[in-house]
Every structure is written in structure tokens, then in C-alpha cells.
Amino acid sequence: MSVNYVGLALVLNCGSSSVKYQVVDTTQDEPLAVGLVERVTHHSEAIREIIAQLSEPGSGVDLTTLTVVGHRVVQGGAEFSAPTIIDDEVERKIAVLAALAPLHNPPNLAGITAARAAFPDLPHVAIFDTAFHSTLPVEAYTYAVDRHVAAEHGVRRYGFHGTSHAYVSRETARLMGRAVGDVNTIVLHLGNGASACAVKGGISVDTSMGLTPLEGLVMGTRSGDIDPAVTLHLARTAGMTPDEVDTLLNRHSGMVGLTGYSDMRDVNAAIEAGSHEARVGMDVYCRRIRGYVGNYYAQLGHLDAITFTAGVGENDPVVRAGALAGLEELGIEIDPERNAGRKKEPTLISTDASRVQVWVVPTNEEREIALQSIAAVS
Missing domain, CATH: 3.30.420.40 (ATPase, nucleotide binding domain)
Structure with a gap:
């Protein structure tokens, strides 16, 4: 549109x-x-x-x-x-x-x-929030559960943060001086809630959040991906009710569960102070992101850009560096000097030799809502 x-x-x-x-x-x-x-x-x-x-x-x-x-x-x-x-x-x-x-x-x-x-x-x-992901192909939004049960109860991947992913992917293409339809981007929306999105020519083709915003990346208080049987195990061995498991996974997991802190600034401070738990938590957080980057790179086939956005993505150079560490063979290389510090303006943080450009682009969901709303009534 x-x-x-x-x-x-x-x-x-x-x-x-x-x-x-x-x-x-x-x-x-x-x-x-x-x-x-x-x-x-x-x-x-x-x-x-x-x-x-x-x-x-x-x-x-x-x-x-x-x-x-x-x-x-x-x-x-x-x-x-x-x-x-x-x-x-x-x-x-x-x-x-x-x-x-x-x-x-x-x-x-x-x-x-x-x-x-x-x-x-x-x-x-x-x-x-889900609308941008309505373009997901059937193989991306379908869970491998009984199709009749899934259809009756609406069990499928919906995805979230769509307004942010739409704005940021379009801005990335503009900053690159290219038409959005010609650019494949992985957007990493990293805040207290976090999601990844594979955007092929301006179209969402995969995203990490699912039926709910619980699936996918490690978040401030949410677990992200886990074995579904964990919920059954906790019910059987710990006697936890569905509501108690829901509270555990949504409010007491993620970084706060791993480190005691939901704010990455506190996690970084704890790492500097020598906390083993904080170091492990950060490694888990970044490893999960790298896994999604590799997955979506494969799904897209060709990748032009990776873009960090939202509170953590825009402000935490440690996370940005850790999330893409070791991916040089995939043509992804961050420049430490360009990556340093918080980014209030769109910033290219990859090296000149990096085949895939890496950007930090502050999100602006409110502007995107305004633009789409005005377009809808014009």
C-alpha cells in the first residue's frame, strides 16, 4: 500500500x-x-x-x-x-x-x-500488529498439529511487531538507496519484547513470534522457544496449573529468569562485575538471535541487510556485536567503531567489506500507524 x-x-x-x-x-x-x-x-x-x-x-x-x-x-x-x-x-x-x-x-x-x-x-x-505478517506462506504459518484442531481453535503463527517491521524494512531500503521491492532484509526488533522477521522485497515471509508473543527470541521476561513438553512436565512434576505455567513463561523467564534482570543495562553491568549467570544469559540471548538470522538467511536465499531496532537493538552495542558474532563467512561483518554507543539516528554499522549491510534504524510505530491510517481513508 x-x-x-x-x-x-x-x-x-x-x-x-x-x-x-x-x-x-x-x-x-x-x-x-x-x-x-x-x-x-x-x-x-x-x-x-x-x-x-x-x-x-x-x-x-x-x-x-x-x-x-x-x-x-x-x-x-x-x-x-x-x-x-x-x-x-x-x-x-x-x-x-x-x-x-x-x-x-x-x-x-x-x-x-x-x-x-x-x-x-x-x-x-x-x-x-499481525497484519504485516498476513503474507506469510502457508508453510511458514502452519504448525504441525492436527489440522482439524488447529482450524477449530485458530492455532497458527500470526506474528507481532508487524508495524515496526514494516516501517524499519522500508526505511532500510530507503537508506540503501534502493526500492523496497528489491531488498531482502532481516529485521531484529529487540526490546523487552523481541522478534525477528524475514522481509523479502517488502513482504513478510517469516517471523519468530507465533500464536502469541511468547514464541521465538529470548526476551526480557518471556522464554521464547522451548520444548512444548516443558509445560506438561511442570504440570506433572511441579503441580503447576496452566495459569501458573503461563505466568512463569511470560513474566518470570527470559533474561529475568536467567539473570535476575530484565533490563539489558543491568545485565551488562552484572557481566562487568563478573556474574556467571549474566554471562550465560547474554550468550543464550545472542545465540538465539544468531540461529534465527541463519534460518532466515536460508529462507530468503539472498540477504541484503540486517537491521537492529527497538530499545535494545538501538542502544546496546554489546548485543548487536554478540548477535552477529562469527558470521563473517556469511558475509556479515560489524565494524566495532561504527557499532559503538547508542544510535539515535539511522546508522550503518557493518564494514565496507561486508556483503550484507548491517543497520541500526530507530523504529517509529506511531508514524507508521499514522501513514497507514491516512492511506486507508484517502
């Missing part, structure tokens, strides 16, 4: 207890306004607070000139594969999909309902 339409979008990212917002003018690089409403008990109150903040003198925003309200929605299932103008039926379907994202879709939906009431004359567009 085109992303060159012009307009002014209010972008809402509604969680259970907070609402993040931006006002994006697509003709300008920086947002007109950025804000956060915390301790949300009713999303209608949060929307009223946002309107009050944006109506203050000096806010730089004229709400009467808004083109669209764009909403982040985590799970679109197989139902939604593109930006979707919201009506009552779309709201109903988002509510049904809450079974696949019980922590995310309900607050996303509450924000949509409140915002539609507050801005009844504006179009509202849902941008789904």
Missing part, C-alpha cells in the same frame, strides 16, 4: 492502565505532540484528558484539522490483513479476537470505543 498520503493523524496506543498518543503531520519528520495518560481506569476519561491536553494553548495542535484517528490493535487474527476502517462490526470482531490476545485486545477495544464516541465525525482506522 502507498504511504505517501498527506494528513494529520491522532495515533492512540491503549493499554490496560495507560494510553500513549501522538499527533502526526505526515509532511513533517517530528510529531506535533507526544503524550501519555497513566493510571487509566476508564478509557473515556483518558480520551477526555488527551483532548484537554491537545486543546491547551501552545499545544501546536488544532483538533479540528485532524484527518483520522489511528488505533494500534495487537491481534487481528486471520480476519484482518490490512488497515481497516472501524465500524460496529469491526469492533465486534476485535472483541472476539480477544481470546487470542486477552491482555491486549480488550484495552485496545476500550480505547477505540471511547475515541469513536469522542470523535464521532472522524474516520477511525485499526492498524493490526
Whole structure:
């Protein structure tokens, strides 16, 4: 889809207890306004607070000139594969999909309902985290479980962080001076949640998160890939309930389970202080990324770029170096000087001799939501 339409979008990212917002003018690089409403008990109150903040003198925003309200929605299932103008039926379907994202879709939906009431004359567009991955081939999204059970219960790979992967892969191609359709990229979105994505000519063909955001890379508090029988083993030997196993794998695993820390800055400090557990945790984290890079390199057949993004990817040179260490024979070589430090701007960190370019590109999901929302109503 085109992303060159012009307009002014209010972008809402509604969680259970907070609402993040931006006002994006697509003709300008920086947002007109950025804000956060915390301790949300009713999303209608949060929307009223946002309107009050944006109506203050000096806010730089004229709400009467808004083109669209764009909403982040985590799970679109197989139902939604593109930006979707919201009506009552779309709201109903988002509510049904809450079974696949019980922590995310309900607050996303509450924000949509409140915002539609507050801005009844504006179009509202849902941008789904899963939509970018709707292009996965059947062999990439299919799990090897009984096909009848899978079909009845929606068991398949959906993938997440799609808005970020879409923005970053397109930006990488632009920075390389090439058309996005001519570039194969592996995007590594590394934050507290983390995922990898193989992007072939601008199209997602594989991604590490699955039915839920638990699968794939090691994350801040999530395990990523494990033997599925671990869950059964814990139920049988530790007497853990499904909810207890769910909590263990989502909240007490990953880096916090391995090292005691979910923040990579703390992990790095512990490594410098001589912590064996922190060193092992970092090695596990980077090894998992390397495995996905090798897998996706093979799936793509030809690789032009690897791009790091999100909080860890943009700010941690130790992770970036460790994640791609030893891949020189694959034409992947990081320049230590270029890699050093945090990257607030897009930066090429590979050597001049590296066949595969390695980039750090700060993600901008809110801008991507604004661009897609405006395109949907233009």
C-alpha cells in the first residue's frame, strides 16, 4: 500500500492502565505532540484528558484539522490483513479476537470505543500488529498439529511487531538507496519484547513470534522457544496449573529468569562485575538471535541487510556485536567503531567489506500507524 498520503493523524496506543498518543503531520519528520495518560481506569476519561491536553494553548495542535484517528490493535487474527476502517462490526470482531490476545485486545477495544464516541465525525482506522505478517506462506504459518484442531481453535503463527517491521524494512531500503521491492532484509526488533522477521522485497515471509508473543527470541521476561513438553512436565512434576505455567513463561523467564534482570543495562553491568549467570544469559540471548538470522538467511536465499531496532537493538552495542558474532563467512561483518554507543539516528554499522549491510534504524510505530491510517481513508 502507498504511504505517501498527506494528513494529520491522532495515533492512540491503549493499554490496560495507560494510553500513549501522538499527533502526526505526515509532511513533517517530528510529531506535533507526544503524550501519555497513566493510571487509566476508564478509557473515556483518558480520551477526555488527551483532548484537554491537545486543546491547551501552545499545544501546536488544532483538533479540528485532524484527518483520522489511528488505533494500534495487537491481534487481528486471520480476519484482518490490512488497515481497516472501524465500524460496529469491526469492533465486534476485535472483541472476539480477544481470546487470542486477552491482555491486549480488550484495552485496545476500550480505547477505540471511547475515541469513536469522542470523535464521532472522524474516520477511525485499526492498524493490526499481525497484519504485516498476513503474507506469510502457508508453510511458514502452519504448525504441525492436527489440522482439524488447529482450524477449530485458530492455532497458527500470526506474528507481532508487524508495524515496526514494516516501517524499519522500508526505511532500510530507503537508506540503501534502493526500492523496497528489491531488498531482502532481516529485521531484529529487540526490546523487552523481541522478534525477528524475514522481509523479502517488502513482504513478510517469516517471523519468530507465533500464536502469541511468547514464541521465538529470548526476551526480557518471556522464554521464547522451548520444548512444548516443558509445560506438561511442570504440570506433572511441579503441580503447576496452566495459569501458573503461563505466568512463569511470560513474566518470570527470559533474561529475568536467567539473570535476575530484565533490563539489558543491568545485565551488562552484572557481566562487568563478573556474574556467571549474566554471562550465560547474554550468550543464550545472542545465540538465539544468531540461529534465527541463519534460518532466515536460508529462507530468503539472498540477504541484503540486517537491521537492529527497538530499545535494545538501538542502544546496546554489546548485543548487536554478540548477535552477529562469527558470521563473517556469511558475509556479515560489524565494524566495532561504527557499532559503538547508542544510535539515535539511522546508522550503518557493518564494514565496507561486508556483503550484507548491517543497520541500526530507530523504529517509529506511531508514524507508521499514522501513514497507514491516512492511506486507508484517502
